[in-house]
Amino acid sequence: GQSLEQPSEVTAVEGAIVQINCTYQTSGFYGLSWYQQHDGGAPTFLSYNGLDGLEETGRFSSFLSRSDSYGYLLLQELQMKDSASYFCAVRDTGGFKTIFGAGTRLFVKA
């Protein structure tokens, strides 16, 4: 089976840097994805790591260590609009079934 763990809530101030961790247990592994979801909105894809290392997309970066079954999402120069839920997700070995973590609710304060 597959399971992912991430913190339920994180609070940070505007302009700061925040890291959201995700650990996973999977029977197969096709990479770790991150999605953002604002209240009342749809999940939006942020990033994907298929190999170890850091992927950077603007203010967001994502890291993966397959040997540690661990990844994180790094958000820099936090803005109020970054207040949202962030989900890490993995695909199963079949390729279609996406398993989402429980989500981390990020609160950005002024």
Place this chain on the structure above:
Amino acid sequence: DTEVTQTPKHLVMGMTNKKSLKCEQHMGHRAMYWYKQKAKKPPELMFVYSYEKLSINESVPSRFSPECPNSSLLNLHLHALQPEDSALYLCASSHVRLAPSYEQYFGPGTRLTVT
């Protein structure tokens, strides 16, 4: 066009009603998904269609009946639902094989309330 559209946005139905949710995408994606999401929970996969054929049914009750009439459309037919089925129903699409990522594009969802 990188948009997935869903109709209706909101739906209130009684337990004896029959209704349908609709989803459309024009990105050329050949995989389409239905998810159910309860408040403060992650999306839970219900069904996956690949090349218009049902690939995955996550043991969803038969009161939910999916249909994929063509490569751009996905429907979810609802019948005899229970109040606990009230949730946000999300449609998503993706390429069947896409390296390096498996990005899914989500629609805005249908907020369903069963009374």
